[in-house]
Amino acid sequence: MTWQQCQAVISRRSELPHGHILLGLKAPPVAARARPGQFLHVRCGGDGWPLLRRPFSLAGILPAEGEVELLVRRVGKGTAWLASQPVGQVLDVLGPLGNGFPRPWQKQKQGDLLGVAGGVGVAPLVPALLEAARTGWDVGLLLGAQDAPGLLLVERLRASGIDVSTCTEDGSYGRQGLVTELLAERLPGASLVFACGPPGMLRVVREMTTAVECYFSLEERMACGVGACLGCACQSGDGYHLVCRDGPVFSAREVQL
Template sequence: MTARLEEAVVAANELIAAGVYRLVIHAPRMAAAAQPGQFVHLKVNNLTAPLLRRPISIADTDQSAGTLDLIYRIVGGGTAFLSGVPVGEHLDCLGPLGKGFALECERPLLVGGGMGLAPLVYLAKALCPRPITVLMGGRTKDELFWEDVFAPVCDQLRLTTDDGTAGTRGYTVDVLPELIKTGNFDQVYTCGPRPMMEQAARIAKQYNIACQVSLEEYMACGLGGCLACSCAGTDGKRRKVCTEGPVFQAGEVFGGC
C-alpha cells in the first residue's frame, strides 16, 4: 500500500436517501491506484471543520475521469459537516488506504447490511463479468436504495428487511444457508454490522466456503501509528484495521471461522 496525500476537489455531494450522501471527488492519482475494499481519509480544509479525518469506504472509481465515489451516512458532527461541503470545495484526502479484497474466485456471494454495502459496490464491479449474487439487508425498504445501485452489476439480488417491507422478512443470515445450498459459491464477501458478519462467516465455514470480512473501526491516523483501530486477532495478537485490514480472512478475526 502506498498512501497518497492529494488535494481532492468535490465534483458532487448529493443526498441519495434519508441521511445518506454520495460524494464524488476528483483525485486522479487515488482513482488510478484504488482497489476494492480500500478507503480514504478525508479532512475538510476549513478552520471550523472537525480536527480528525473521517474514513470512508471507496464505493466506485472512474479512472478516465479521475474520480472516486464515496457513499456515507450522517452519524455525527464530522459527517454532518461533510454533507454541507459544496461542489468545487477542496478536501485534504489521504489514500487509498488499507488492504482490499482478494478477487480470486469464480462464483462470488456478497453479503452486506446497512452502510456496509458501500465497499461491496466497487467489489461487484471489479468481479464482473463473473456471475455475482448479492444478499443485502436493511431495517426497512427505505434503506435498500442499494437495489438500484447493484442491479446492473449482479446476476441475482436477494433482499431482506427487519420489518418485511421489502424482500424476505428477517435478517440476511436467516436466508443465507438456503442461498448457499443453491448457489455453488466458492467465496463469500461480507461487510456490515459485526454480528451479521460473524454469523455469515460461520455459515460459510459450515459449507466449506472461504469468507472475507471488511471491518469498520474508529480511526485517527489511518496509517497504523495511533493503534486506535486495532482489534483482537484469533491468534492472540492485535491487528491494525487501517493497515492490516480493513479486509481480513474471516478466520483471522472471528473465532470458529
C-alpha cells in the first residue's frame, strides 16, 4: 500500500476565475510519494457531512517543499466547503491514490508530449507536463474553455516553458472553437498524448489519436476511493475497471466512454 490517511494543512490559497481555487497543501508524506496523475481523497466538511470524501487530482507536486496543490472547481457542497477553508485549516486526506500517467521520459531522452484539456481538466496534466519538460521532452498543452477566464493556469505553465495553445468557445481568448480543432493541427509530430476533460471531448480525442499512444485521466463519482466498494466501475473492452484503483489514468483504447 503506497497511500495513507494523513493530515494536510492548507499553506496557501488563490482565488481563480469562475469560482475555481488553487490550494497549496503541506503534506510531506504525500508529496514525497506522489506521481503525476494521482489524486487525493479529501474529507470535505467539518460536521461529518458530506459523508463521502471527494477526489481531486494533484495539480502540483513539490516534494522539496513537502507540498502538493489542488485546483478545485466549486460545483456542490463538498467543493464549496473545501474552497472556503482558510490557510492553516487541517484537512483529512487519503493519498496519493491511483495509478498515475506513464512516464516514458524516465527512459527515453527525447519525445513530444501533447496535453489536451478542457477547463479544470488541466489539473492532472500539470505535473506530468512539467516533469516531462524538465527532462528535455518537447511539451505542448492545448487548453480549451468556454471563455477567457475559464483558461486556468496558462501563465504559470508558459512561465515553466510549456508551449500552451488556447481556444475558447466564445472567442474571447485564443482561437474560437473547440480544443479538438487545435489537436487536428498539432497532432502530427506528437509521440504521446495525455487528455482530461468532458466525455464528449475525450471521445473525439480517441477517434483522432488511433495512430499515437494516448492516455485519459477519467473522472467518476467515487465513494471509498480505494477499490473496496465498486462504486466507480467503468466499462472496458474486457469487462470493467475501477477508476479509483485501476485508474484514473487509462489507455484511450482500454475504456468505453
